[in-house]
Amino acid sequence: MSPSGPQVVEPAAGEADAVAAQYEAYPYPARDPAEEARRLITGSPSRLLEIRHYLYGGRALPAGFRALVAGGGTGDGTIMLAQQLAHAGVPGAEVVYLDLSAASRAICTARAEARGLSNIRFVQGAIEDLPALALGGFDYVDCCGVLHHLAEPAAGLARLVAVLKPAAGGLGVMVYGQYGRSGVYELQAALRTLGRDLDLPARVRLTKTLLPALPQTNRFARNPVLGDHRRSDAELVDLLLHARDRAYTVPELAALAAGAGLEVAAWIEPLRYDPATYLPAELHARLDDLAADERAALAEALAGNFKTHTLYLARTRTPNPPDDAAxxxxxxxxxxxxxxxxxxxxxxxxxxxxxxxxxxxxxxxxxxxxxxxxxxxxxxxxxxxxxxxxxxxxxxxxxxxxxxxxxxxxxxxxxxxxxxx
Ligand SMILES: C[S@@+](CC[C@H](N)C(=O)[O-])C[C@H]1O[C@@H](n2cnc3c(N)ncnc32)[C@H](O)[C@@H]1O
Structure with missing residues (x-):
């Protein structure tokens, strides 16, 4: 695998079925609806304040605000958005949850019920089928941890852009980052060979046997950034046994966005994507004439630990300067x-x-x-x-x-x- 090229798991026959079957067997991430009484899980993308700041110039969200959570999984983004919209009292706001997986939807539904949320519409289906689903126009689309699992991420992103209203804010996206996932793809390949004739639960067991025995020199074993697989079987499957995933560098992601007619409104966290964060002061002047995406690419190359990229995308960036009224x-x-x-x-x-x-x-x-x-x-x-x-x-x-x-x-x-x- 070339360190500079895209890391792609080649499509194989039945791969789409394998992706769907994986999320039926291991809904992601593992969540217990009873926990809703204790805490609200929040994060980027899609905190309401982030949507306002990065996509609406800091202004209030419009009445009748509609958000699509595309590939909603067990519901982290959906529940956060719906709860924050209810709390903010945005009139007529609605969150539409879309996912292939019935098992994931059931968990998200139970979480919504536990919170008494009534502003979510649940749809089971594929991003690729959005035109036929006729869900209407959206002000915002959340697509977190999903595009990199699609057979054609660019086509999937185009489907999402097509459902944005003309005056929409934009999208909040998370995809895998290539450099921080160092070691993942060769270990995935090794596990495909080792577990070639096994079902998924058996491959989970095999993986748990292998991980503590990996040679010290193995790149996955040496990668300090990756720990999600220790939290649950769903996370282990997602990281190491996925039927289809790929990772992006900043330039690849910027190209994906540009191909969909989108501008990057913000890389999250912005300081993380600022190369000055990683450089001694005497080198800061070397950054002066770099464009925003070049700076982000340089930050990624220097830090080496970006295992995901979270970003806000818009057809046209809405300025939100630190002026007197902010x-x-x-x-x-x-x-x-x-x-x-x-x-x-x-x-x-x-x-x-x-x-x-x-x-x-x-x-x-x-x-x-x-x-x-x-x-x-x-x-x-x-x-x-x-x-x-x-x-x-x-x-x-x-x-x-x-x-x-x-x-x-x-x-x-x-x-x-x-x-x-
Ligand atoms: C890694 S999970 C992410 C879940 C959630 N967005 C989150 O961040 O917690 C990926 C989800 O995307 C769904 N998915 C994968 N391909 C899809 C597609 N083509 N259309 C709709 N959902 C899809 C899977 O069923 C799964 O629930």
Missing amino acids: IPTWVEWDGAAVAAAVKRDRALAGAFDGLPLRLPLPPRAAAFAELCDGRRSLAEVDAALARRFRDLPDERRRRETVEALRVFGGLNRLLLMRAAA
Whole structure:
């Protein structure tokens, strides 16, 4: 397998049936509807605030907002979207769940019932059959972890674009990343040989016997990024025994999007796709004349650990600049807690898929974090900072705000909303 070319599992006879049978036997991801009483699973793509920030210029979602979750699986994206839409009170909003798998749909339905959600319509069917399904137009399409399993991802994406309304926001997509999946494809091939005459449950057992015995030099064994297969059999099957999957590099994915007439509105998390994150300061000037997709491709090549790519796509990007009217809003982070951590560490410490990162922040970042309460506009935050730090030159204060937004926003945690007109 060439390290620079696409990693493709060649189509084989009966492959489509094998994909469908896999998700009937092992609905993905493994979920227990009883857990809904305890927590809401959230993530990217498709948090409501992300859809607003990246696809609607920060504005409120339109009344009658319709989202399609294409390949909804056991329901993580569907349940999150439906719950957040219900909570936000978007009038007439509806989520349409579409999946091939009856077993997956049953789990998602039970999760929706456990939450008392009544804003989901369930459809069993294939993305490829969307024209015949006549589901109407959508403002947003979620397609998370699905395109890379289709026989023809470009044709599948075209089907999704075709159901977007003319004024739609766009799509939230996740597909596998090539470099972070180092070792997966040769292990899949080895398992196909070893388990050639076995049914899927027997191949699961075989895989569990093999994994702890892999030679230390095996690329999968040496890949620190991949751990999903330890969580459940469904995840093990998805990673190592899939009937059909492929992985994308950034340029391949950018080409897929362009082929569907789409622009990349955002790579998630933006800071992760910024090569400056991985380069010493003396090399930052080398980035100046690179286009956005070139920067993202460089970040991927440098980091080497992107096992998935999450991105927002739109027919035309809607700008959402950090102007005076923008309202910085924390996403599942608490401004006071962020401020306390920043005061203590004078930086944000964290990790991107096993890569530890320490992100330096400007001196007034803690005060900035605390002032961002989802109500104050950037102009109001700036005025409050000016009152608090009277001796600080205006230009310096504003530069610090830009830098704090670059880090907090780049982590996809501080997003810009706008008040209703
Ligand atoms: C890896 S799961 C992802 C589930 C969910 N989107 C998530 O992220 O948790 C892939 C799902 O896509 C569904 N699927 C695969 N091919 C499909 C197709 N052609 N049309 C509709 N659904 C499909 C499978 O049945 C499975 O439930």
